[in-house]
Amino acid sequence: MTSVERGGRVAEAKKSRVTISDIAREAGVSVPTVSKVLNGRPEVAAHTRERVEKLITRHNYSRRANHGSGRAGLIDLVFHTLDNEWVLEIVRGVESVTHDAGVGMVVSAVHDGRKTERAWLDNLTSRRSDGIILAVTELGPRHAEQLHGLGVPVIIIDSLGQPDPRVASVGATNWSGARAAVEHLIEQGHERIGFIGGPPQLQCSVARLDGYRSALMAAGIPVADELIADGDFTHDRGQDAAGELLALAEPPTAIFAANDQQALGAYRTVEQRGLRIPDDISVIGFDNLPMAQWISPALTTVDQPVATMAAEAARMVLRHAETGRFETNRVELATDLVLRASTGPGPKA
Numbered sequence: 266m267t268s269v270e271r272g273g274r275v276a277e278a279k280k281s282r283v284t285i286s287d288i289a290r291e292a293g294v295s296v297p298t299v300s301k302v303l304n305g306r307p308e309v310a311a312h313t314r315e316r317v318e319k320l321i322t323r324h325n326y327s328r329r330a331n332h333g334s335g336r337a338g339l340i341d342l343v344f345h346t347l348d349n350e351w352v353l354e355i356v357r358g359v360e361s362v363t364h365d366a367g368v369g370m371v372v373s374a375v376h377d378g379r380k381t382e383r384a385w386l387d388n389l390t391s392r393r394s395d396g397i398i399l400a401v402t403e404l405g406p407r408h409a410e411q412l413h414g415l416g417v418p419v420i421i422i423d424s425l426g427q428p429d430p431r432v433a434s435v436g437a438t439n440w441s442g443a444r445a446a447v448e449h450l451i452e453q454g455h456e457r458i459g460f461i462g463g464p465p466q467l468q469c470s471v472a473r474l475d476g477y478r479s480a481l482m483a484a485g486i487p488v489a490d491e492l493i494a495d496g497d498f499t500h501d502r503g504q505d506a507a508g509e510l511l512a513l514a515e516p517p518t519a520i521f522a523a524n525d526q527q528a529l530g531a532y533r534t535v536e537q538r539g540l541r542i543p544d545d546i547s548v549i550g551f552d553n554l555p556m557a558q559w560i561s562p563a564l565t566t567v568d569q570p571v572a573t574m575a576a577e578a579a580r581m582v583l584r585h586a587e588t589g590r591f592e593t594n595r596v597e598l599a600t601d602l603v604l605r606a607s608t609g610p611g612p613k614a
Contacts, residue, residue: 283324284387292317297414336586337393339369345401347374350554355400358575396582418585420578423469433592435574439469442567442600443476446549450519451484454614459510459517461496461527473523503530518611519547525554543609562606570598
């Protein structure tokens with residue numbers, strides 16, 4: 266191979282590494298605008314379209330295969346992290362639908378940092394997908410605009426606050442589920458009920474805290490700020506928060522954790538202090554992940570139909586692929602209290 270041939274191949278390799286973000290930056294437009302040009306969408310000014318098309322040609326950028334109409338047979342499932350059982354339940358729910366429909370699934374995670382976020386968006390844009398299911402902690406305005414520009418439906422699972430009006434969301438009845446959990450503890454005779462919350466920016470966290478407060482107030486029990494501990498939905502924080510609650514001069518006789526992982530963290534703290542569940546303190550969680558029934562004692566928890574939520578999100582994507590109509594509605598699925606061995610009579614029983 267001559268040096269000229271080698272040089273040509275190196276130049277060609279460099280061209281192939283150009284991303285949609287590079288083209289957008291060089292053209293002086295947004296990533297969604299480039300995506301619209303790539304997908305043949307009409308809402309781009311003629312002079313802008315021409316400038317972008319020239320750059321696409323110059324850089325030999327690979328367009329998404331078969332970007333015309335019709336079903337792509339692929340769903341993108343995006344998480345913020347991939348390190349917990351909640352993620353597995355989401356994957357299981359989506360897979361149950363994609364398997365039956367003969368559709369593929371791509372699972373990815375958004376990591377912190379502008380560089381990795383850009384790479385994530387480039388990856389989504391470089392392949393054709395029927396839709397994107399987001400199970401992430403937060404979808405900011407910038408990401409919402411970029412994803413909207415891809416021209417495919419975006420479905421959010423357990424959205425942060427009020428979701429973007431251009432996207433649909435699937436969630437659960439967090440408020441009523443939390444209220445049912447606390448009402449059960451009150452019926453058991455508990456009045457000093459500790460609460461370990463979730464990330465305060467999440468809508469589900471706020472709803473679960475409101476449900477906790479509502480149940481106490483309805484029973485005429487004062488809401489004590491000292492019994493409310495901040496949480497982040499992790500096992501470690503559940504362990505630390507339970508320690509803070511049990512160190513109070515008048516500790517709670519029951520703990521309601523806003524998710525199962527924090528409830529399991531509380532189990533560890535209770536064990537380390539030589540206490541027994543539910544004889545010395547009752548513990549209740551939220552999610553009903555599969556592990557909840559296998560720990561000892563089995564965890565009383567609020568069944569949030571995580572896999573069913575994910576399956577509904579996948580069906581919404583496929584409905585759009587079949588009809589071409591975007592869904593922008595919010596779906597809420599019911600929660601149920603699952604009674605197991607981790608809750609028992611309190612001092613007022």
